[in-house]
């Protein structure tokens with residue numbers, strides 16, 4: 460059997476010394492590539508082994524390591540190496556929630572330890588608890604510049620899904636102008652930054668940090684302080700979404716439009732982790748809904764932005780995520796038809812038309828409620844209900860993001876020409 464390639468970080472724990480001794484004598488099928496004392500050394504060792512002979516099979520981290528939390532585990536796993544926490548007392552629930560590939564009590568013999576680590580790394584098993592388990596779908600509402608109604612749609616869609624009995628979460632990851640707290644009349648705290656920190660520290664009771672404007676709809680409001688985004692690394696966004704997705708059927712995410720690489724903005728006076736939240740949400744999505752105004756500028760910037768997201772690899776050429784555009788604020792069937800034809804030529808599917816309905820949308824906004832509540836029979840509310848119905852039907856299929864455009868498109872006839 461090929462020996463397991465292992466990196467340890469164990470502050471002199473007994474199990475680690477025994478393992479190193481057994482491996483050096485060839486008593487267990489393992490090579491200990493590096494013994495580290497702290498996190499920086501683990502990263503350096505993983506980089507070193509990855510560049511010479513590919514990623515190590517596993518990092519074994521002692522449960523007493525002071526730096527271990529879900530963010531550091533997620534960061535370590537990015538190198539393609541399994542993370543196993545060893546020495547957890549009675550397989551500590553907190554350690555499990557860190558999203559490690561394995562959590563082991565300290566075994567008495569190195570051979571037993573290697574047998575358990577082998578079980579974890581071959582084949583890679585998804586974690587079975589909260590932060591690692593997959594349950595629902597992630598739907599991000601993103602668009603090119605121009606405020607075409609992303610937040611209004613995200614809020615209305617989430618509310619409607621919950622009304623249809625679909626357990627739903629709504630997350631405001633708009634790092635420039637978060638609006639969900641205002642649109643739903645919620646408190647602006649705790650925001651997503653606090654939520655990420657709680658999850659990172661192994662808190663399993665995420666629901667306590669959400670707000671519940673209606674049954675079945677848990678909302679994580681945005682973080683308003685721009686410097687707070689520095690505390691939310693991109694894998695923090697992934698972690699947050701994984702945790703929410705594990706407990707709900709659908710997680711709807713509202714993001715800012717800007718997808719420029721933050722690194723390029725380092726010289727700008729504003730903090731630079733902001734756009735990464737949008738990119739991380741897009742990368743973690745099954746479905747991206749793209750509202751497009753029936754306007755030449757909006758259409759062109761949508762096609763340009765989607766093309767560059769594909770070129771940069773944020774969005775794959777052939778999903779996932781599936782990309783569905785929605786014509787927003789439609790007033791003319793003729794213009795809508797032209798826009799759909801243009802988008803189709805650019806390879807962008809158009810799911811449906813959302814009518815311009817300023818009366819109902821504005822009324823809902825001033826009442827800090829969703830359109831479906833204040834004007835349930837309005838054209839806007841009915842369009843979103845249709846979209847939510849199509850998404851609910853998709854949940855029954857095995858293919859994430861496989862929303863039927865036919866189911867949505869029935870709406871076309873109802874939009875004024």
Ligand SMILES: Nc1ncnc2c1ncn2[C@@H]1O[C@H](COP(=O)(O)OP(=O)(O)OP(=O)(O)O)[C@@H](O)[C@H]1O
Nearest residue numbers: 606607608609610611612788814815816817820821
């Ligand atoms: N279907 C609609 N009919 C009429 N007005 C709408 C519709 N959708 C959105 N609006 C209006 O458009 C404006 C922008 O909406 P919203 O805040 O949802 O956009 P956004 O894309 O999230 O913008 P931002 O870039 O500021 O985040 C609001 O004034 C809202 O009332």
Ligand SMILES: [Mg+2]
Nearest residue numbers: 609610633638
């Ligand atoms: Mg918005």
